[in-house]
Structure formats: structure tokens, C-alpha cells
Amino acid sequence: MAAGCQFGLTAAFMKGAMSHGEDGIGAVLATWQLYAMVAAGILAMFLLQSALHAGNLLAAQPGLTLSDPIVAILWGSFAFAEHVRGGWYVVPAVAGGVLMACSVVVLTRSPLLKGEEALIEADRMAPAAGSPPPPR
Numbered sequence: 001m002a003a004g005c006q007f008g009l010t011a012a013f014m015k016g017a018m019s020h021g022e023d024g025i026g027a028v029l030a031t032w033q034l035y036a037m038v039a040a041g042i043l044a045m046f047l048l049q050s051a052l053h054a055g056n057l058l059a060a061q062p063g064l065t066l067s068d069p070i071v072a073i074l075w076g077s078f079a080f081a082e083h084v085r086g087g088w089y090v091v092p093a094v095a096g097g098v099l100m101a102c103s104v105v106v107l108t109r110s111p112l113l114k115g116e117e118a119l120i121e122a123d124r125m126a127p128a129a130g131s132p133p134p135p136r
Contacts (some may be wrong), residue, residue: 001063006044008071013037062104
């Protein structure tokens with residue numbers, strides 16, 4: 001989750017730096033957000049690699065997937081005063097967030113992510129089409 005939070009912060013810094021793009025590349029290079037984005041991105045990659053080294057993808061990916069967009073929105077809204085649409089725009093945004101969370105839960109339970117032994121076990125437990133169920 002720390003890597004996801006750091007990637008969210010990186011995205012907020014990127015938005016801040018690129019908002020000066022209309023004034024030219026010199027204006028972008030003069031913003032503090034650009035250099036903060038680079039530092040935050042390096043730290044995010046370090047945290048992600050540490051998480052992947054400590055465990056498998058199944059342990060690291062859900063926290064990263066869920067925390068990154070949420071933190072980016074919160075940083076943009078509260079720290080950088082970005083305007084977030086309200087009203088009926090909130091409904092599809094919340095629905096998308098719920099769908100994303102449900103998808104992460106489904107993917108984390110997939111036998112495809114648990115290795116070859118889990119696939120063999122899933123095949124053994126599922127009866128073949130037209131055959132009687134295995135004895136108990």
C-alpha cells in the first residue's frame with residue numbers, strides 16, 4: 001500500500017508540474033513539483049520492488065491497485081486544490097471504484113495467481129462434463 005500511496009503522490013506532483021506546460025518547457029523545468037515528482041517516483045519504485053521482493057505479486061498488487069487512484073485524487077483535491085466535480089458525477093465515480101475493488105478481490109482469489117499446484121487442485125476438484133461427481 002505504501003508504494004500505491006507513493007505512486008498517487010507522484011501523479012499529483014506530475015499534474016502540478018504539467019499545469020505549467022502552456023508557458024513552455026522552461027516553466028515546467030522551473031517548478032518544484034517536477035523535481036518532487038522525480039523523487040517521489042524513485043521512492044515509489046523502491047517501495048514497489050521491496051514489496052515484490054518480500055512476497056509474491058498476489059500479496060503486493062491489491063494494495064497498489066486500490067491505493068494509487070484514491071491517494072492521487074485525495075492529494076490533488078486537498079493539497080493542490082484541484083476541482084472535483086460533484087453532483088451526479090459522483091455516482092459513476094463511486095460505481096467505478098466499487099467495481100475496481102470487487103475486481104481486485106476476484107483476481108486475488110484466482111487459482112491462476114497461486115501457482116501450478118492450485119491449478120492442478122482446481123482441475124481435480126472440478127468434475128468433468130458428463131461424469132459423476134467424485135466420491136466423498
